[in-house]
Amino acid sequence: QVQLGESGGGLVQTGGSLRLSCVASGSILSINSMGWYRQAPGKQREVVAGITRGGGTTYADAVKGRFTISRDIAKNTLYLQMNSLRPEDTAVYYCNARITLRDYWGKGTLVTVSS
Numbered sequence: 001q002v003q004l005g006e007s008g009g010g011l012v013q014t015g016g017s018l019r020l021s022c023v024a025s026g027s028i029l030s031i032n033s034m035g036w037y038r039q040a041p042g043k044q045r046e047v048v049a050g051i052t053r054g055g056g057t058t059y060a061d062a063v064k065g066r067f068t069i070s071r072d073i074a075k076n077t078l079y080l081q082m083n084s085l086r087p088e089d090t091a092v093y094y095c096n097a098r099i100t101l102r103d104y105w106g107k108g109t110l111v112t113v114s115s
Helices: none
Strands: 002-007 010-013 018-026 033-039 046-052 057-059 067-072 077-082 091-099 102-105 109-114
Touching (some): 018 091, 033 067, 033 077, 046 067
Parallel strands (some): 010 109
Antiparallel strands (some): 002 018, 018 077, 033 091, 091 109
16 A cells, blocks of 8 residues: 655746655555656546656656656655646646556646646
């Protein structure tokens, strides 16, 4: 079992920045990978960025060069630095942790980018 708690969402203007945080607790040593997903109103949830246990990172094309995923292992915390935000980045952002074939999710944090 893994518990995830996101924070850092809010309202920001186009071009602004936000940093999301996700604190993990529970069976942390069993986590294979973690990531950030987002779900905009009326759309399906989509992957934003991921990081493996070894530190390898991947990004959706829509956020490459603007978002950076990172982690602080000592703090059991995953981050998503979001720069040059656009109105189309508006969504609820979810933290994900994967243990073998099972996914764990946080409750999400809302990011709203005004034009």
